[in-house]
Amino acid sequence: MAPGGKGLFTVESVLKQQNNSLDHIYVCNITSKYGTQTWTASLKLQEITSAEGQDLIIPCRAPKDLQSFSLVWTFTIVNKTTDVLEYDSRTHKSSRSWDHAELEEENALRGDVSLNLQKPVSSEHSGIYTCVLSGAKTRHLIQTRVVFTPSRQGKDFLKYNLWMLGIVAGLIALLAITLVIKKYRAKSKRNQENAEEDAEMQSMNSARTLEEPQAGSKLMTKPSGSQS
Incomplete structure (x- = not known):
């Protein structure tokens, strides 16, 4: 004091x-x-x-x-x-x-x-x-x-955020690619099914075309058989 x-x-x-x-x-x-x-x-x-x-x-x-x-x-x-x-x-x-x-x-x-x-x-x-x-x-x-x-840790924090942003962007890109592949495969499958249906229709049409002339020839030869 x-x-x-x-x-x-x-x-x-x-x-x-x-x-x-x-x-x-x-x-x-x-x-x-x-x-x-x-x-x-x-x-x-x-x-x-x-x-x-x-x-x-x-x-x-x-x-x-x-x-x-x-x-x-x-x-x-x-x-x-x-x-x-x-x-x-x-x-x-x-x-x-x-x-x-x-x-x-x-x-x-x-x-x-x-x-x-x-x-x-x-x-x-x-x-x-x-x-x-x-x-x-x-x-x-x-x-x-x-x-x-120090600012270095701030830079590391920024790098961490950029790294996380890159991971998220990569996951989004992977998801987009997966969706595109699925869509492409579904489209290819539909095209293949359509091609098979077209081939089947063509086969049926060809068979009908071959049967029609044979039926006509039978109708033409039938009267000649009755005259004899």
Whole structure:
């Protein structure tokens, strides 16, 4: 604890980070000597891995007992911190420094101030995102380490989609060829049956043609036999 300006004090608490630190929320409560006032600070750590180029939501939610608060989103990379977005729950107004970062207004009214990143790039947007919620005598920090997969995996994903598209196209082509072959075989079978019917009809017509002259000759020779 160290004295600050205007009769106030600054209190700093240092705690060794545990291996399972992502499973905990660290809370520091400071109470005045007579217990009339209490100040609270908390810290939560989390990690997110996402694919490059896909929209990402970085979660941050205000505690239920924090009715009025101001929000500041920051981004840190290589010890350089820049402001991303600000929001005030009392005026419901927000301002942003990044065009591709925004809040959902309806969710923010319910205390959900998660940050929406649109089409992030791994080299530019991989780092630590800090959500700072400040209220009367309270301050909550949620730090999220975000790692985006390299573009190579995105290319592999694209190749996978193209490969699957090729398989589907091949199956469709195979089905079309099968249908054409079946149609061709059915047509050939019908042509063969028609040819057999034509051959049979021709055979029957030929037989009738041969029988008709024989019947005529019998009719002509019959009277001569009666004269004798």
